[in-house]
């Protein structure tokens with residue numbers, strides 16, 4: 001049933017030259033993966049506050065991820081972290097996920113929690129440690145095969161704290177060798193997503209510090225290697241949407257780790273601090289999708305893995321995850337409301353103010369009635385946060401965990 005708010009919204013968009021038909025279909029196709037590690041107690045290097053009811057096992061993490069999908073309709077897959085989600089039988093894990101209505105998404109190796117990794121994993125000066133790290137990468141390729149997952153997401157804590165601590169170029173070579181070995185072990189349908197981060201936990205240099213390094217490495221490895229952009233991993237003021245546009249044009253944008261931050265890699269709720277940045281990221285992706293002159297760029301834009309990478313330490317984890325994916329959906333919905341004809345005309349005229357206004361005007365729309373209608377058509381409650389709190393799930397967890 002279309003309510004008045006929706007009809008008014010539709011009319012307002014028609015007046016702006018926007019038809020909602022295709023837009024609804026695109027909203028129904030949006031998928032955002034949630035991280036298994038976001039459902040358990042683990043957090044900062046300061047205190048990790050224990051939350052009553054938080055998931056304690058991979059089974060419970062799958063249940064919570066399935067609940068988030070149930071109320072949002074947006075999260076049909078969950079990323080896993082090995083060894084945190086290690087099990088004896090991965091096909092059983094994947095069947096269990098299926099019985100909960102979700103699938104296992106990206107497999108994330110862990111190359112930072114063993115004592116062996118104090119001076120690095122794949123870039124460690126000790127060849128024994130490097131071999132151990134490579135063996136773990138290959139183990140994760142096997143896990144991906146067993147859970148039928150396409151993506152293996154790589155993030156390395158490797159780096160140094162002091163000038164002179166290690167030979168930077170030698171470490172670069174170690175990284176290249178390790179990833180080449182992993183690359184050779186992948187099946188043709190698999191993708192290696194390479195994440196970068198400019199600092200932390202290492203504070204002098206990080207072996208994969210920025211998108212350019214990740215991109216060049218991906219290029220050397222081959223077409224199954226792509227870059228993963230974690231929105232929190234840039235210096236203040238970095239134009240992240242420009243990086244997105246550049247990688248799309250090079251057809252190497254593999255995925256995102258969404259989160260927000262005020263200062264450094266805070267892993268806060270995406271869209272809470274800088275919603276315009278998130279919107280502008282989607283603006284670039286949708287621009288690439290429209291680029292009919294470059295079908296491979298369009299293809300890249302349609303195959304991006306959208307993932308949340310957050311760990312909620314002071315806020316209740318499941319509602320925080322729900323809010324995060326709803327924030328992504330909200331900004332994506334607005335990015336779909338750009339009048340591209342007006343934008344292109346303004347750009348061609350060199351009309352700076354008009355072009356900026358077209359982009360900002362869509363950002364200033366409130367797509368809530370549209371999202372309500374889309375959820376209704378998908379059989380989802382119009383307000384997923386409310387549906388979750390009324391479902392009694394949180395109370396049930398307090399009893400049972």
Ligand code: AOS
Nearest residue numbers: 108155195197230257265309
């Ligand atoms: C670390 O800063 C990265 O964002 C990783 O992607 C991720 O948080 C980690 O692999 C989860 O433990």
Ligand code: ZN
Nearest residue numbers: 195230257309
């Ligand atoms: Zn990340």
Ligand code: ZN
Nearest residue numbers: 230232233265
């Ligand atoms: Zn991070």
Ligand code: ZN
Nearest residue numbers: 232259265267
């Ligand atoms: Zn982060």
